[in-house]
Amino acid sequence: MAGFVSHFTNRLDAKGRVSIPAPFRAVLARDGFEGLYCISSSHCQAVDAGGNELLAEIEKRSEAFAKLSPDHDALAVALFGASENPKVDGDGRMTISDMIREHTGITDQVTFVGMKYKFQIWEPEKFREYRAEAQKRALAMLSGQSPASSGGEPV
Amino acid sequence: MAGFVSHFTNRLDAKGRVSIPAPFRAVLARDGFEGLYCISSSHCQAVDAGGNELLAEIEKRSEAFAKLSPDHDALAVALFGASENPKVDGDGRMTISDMIREHTGITDQVTFVGMKYKFQIWEPEKFREYRAEAQKRALAMLSGQSPASSGGEPV
């Protein structure tokens, strides 16, 4: 499988529920995580979501510091305090919590963006802006470092 | 096998399906990838498609950055947010998504262009234009012109 890829926009219903895109559910099922792991992104108005693979990545971060140390505590609060573990109902829907609403500005629609090992949850319009920016940035990053691709993509 | 070579133009049916050329299907079968991996090209109105070999190429690009960092996120959105993982039905057909339609301008016909480790999906007329340009460029490169002459980004 190719992990979380592509992006989808779904509607919130009157009860605050939204369908997680079916292809993403398939990836989560394979990952084996119970429900969904969510954590507010520290550098943009989106929420990171995923399963064990994302969680492992987060944990790796705090492992760099000795447990019980002030640094570790601070990081743990920042990371896990900003986390949630929403349930997924039998029809593959999650409810958007107040925390997610506040952090993302989501009102009636949700955009899910695949990022391979995780996906992000965005307010659609904010995502469009971020995406345009990300594309510019990606182009700059890739032409800066990749060995052979600056002068026109090799066939 | 020689990878994806030659090019083919097939018709879209009323349901938005199109047959992937049989020689390409043979290459994909050997590659072993589930379905098809597609990603919008950042520098022309085409979609890159392939299997594990293409995916590995894409993944290599983001490996240079630490996961969860702003750089990695931006790259992942640009790359994997613009990717898809379409199924291939029992008759070797894929459906052309809205994302591909918008990016390529495809309406009723699709041109598949072999590029060895991947192939591209084009609107036929746009491909003809691009091809004429590419041939000129190739000629210049082969006859030893300075690579700087590739200056004008095509399309």
Next chain:
DNA sequence: TGGGTTCTTATGGGATATCATGGGAAATCA
């Protein structure tokens, strides 16, 4: 070499399954 035969391939279309979404009813919480 020629001509018939079989396979493969692209394409069409009907039947079926899946998905996103809505809403009622039961369960849970405060």
Next chain:
DNA sequence: TGATTTCCCATGATATCCCATAAGAACCCA
């Protein structure tokens, strides 16, 4: 007990599966 959450079912739209067919390519055998 009132409000919210969870579970379950309904529905329309879309996607998928499966089979049919026609044209062309490959094959075969005299």
